[in-house]
Amino acid sequence: MQEIPKPLQVYVVEDSPIIRRLLASTIEAAGGELVGHSANALAAIADLGVLQPDLILIDISLDSGSGFDVLRALQEQKMGQSAIKVVLTNHANAEYENLSLKLGADSFFDKASETSQVLALINALAAEKRRRGSRPRDPDHHEGNYNRS
Numbered sequence: 001m002q003e004i005p006k007p008l009q010v011y012v013v014e015d016s017p018i019i020r021r022l023l024a025s026t027i028e029a030a031g032g033e034l035v036g037h038s039a040n041a042l043a044a045i046a047d048l049g050v051l052q053p054d055l056i057l058i059d060i061s062l063d064s065g066s067g068f069d070v071l072r073a074l075q076e077q078k079m080g081q082s083a084i085k086v087v088l089t090n091h092a093n094a095e096y097e098n099l100s101l102k103l104g105a106d107s108f109f110d111k112a113s114e115t116s117q118v119l120a121l122i123n124a125l126a127a128e129k130r131r132r133g134s135r136p137r138d139p140d141h142h143e144g145n146y147n148r149s
Contacts, residue, residue, distance in 0.1 A: 005133035008032035008126040011053040011083075013070050015039035015063045019088075019111065023057060026119045030126035041065025045073040053083050055125055057118070058105070060089040060096060071103035084125065088118050 010027045012034065014020045024034050035053050038044040041062050048056065048070070056074075060067040067087060074080045084107075087100045092110030100108050109118050 005130065006033070008055060008122075008129045009035045009051075009053040010055045010057065010122070011035055011044070011048060011051060012037040013039075013041070013044040013056065013058040013062065013067060014088075015059060015061065019059070019115075022115070022119075023122070026122050027126075030123045031130060032122065032126040039063040041067070041069040041073075044070050045077075045079075048074065048080055049077070053080070054129060055084045055086065055122070056080055058085060058087050059111075060087065060091045060100075068099060068103060071100060071105055075104045086118060086121065088115065 008027070008030070010023075010032050012020055012023050014023065014037065020037055020039075024037075027034050032055075035051050036047045038047060039062055042065055044062075056070075058067040058070055067089065071085065071087075074085070085105045087097075087105045087108045088111055089096065089109075090111045092108070092112070092114075097108040107121070109115070
């Protein structure tokens with residue numbers, strides 16, 4: 001019997017209920033699964049210590065803590081190493097982008113002008129996971145690029 005592959009597993013670190021709902025509906029429509037969400041850095045870090053999502057969507061400004069705290073903890077504690085980490089923020093400037101990438105983010109997007117690109121990325125990753133039947137990124141064989149440029 002062939003095992004049915006799991007859908008794209010996504011965790012969202014976002015304090016805006018509107019953005020969280022938009023991301024959740026896109027994940028669901030793409031055939032992915034929202035495995036958790038938090039508006040708080042410490043709660044997100046705790047969740048991500050247990051969960052192993054394929055994709056982590058991270059806002060910089062949170063109700064408590066920041067997306068940088070989440071990225072730093074993931075990097076220092078070697079959690080979520082195989083997950084694709086995408087920052088989606090209203091604070092899209094070169095300093096924040098450079099720090100995000102230094103802390104292990106794979107991509108950085110501006111909420112004001114690039115949210116549609118993140119939604120397209122979710123759809124593409126969900127489709128790739130269905131096609132491959134495994135995590136969407138194989139570091140040795142993946143030919144895709146998750147950056148906006």
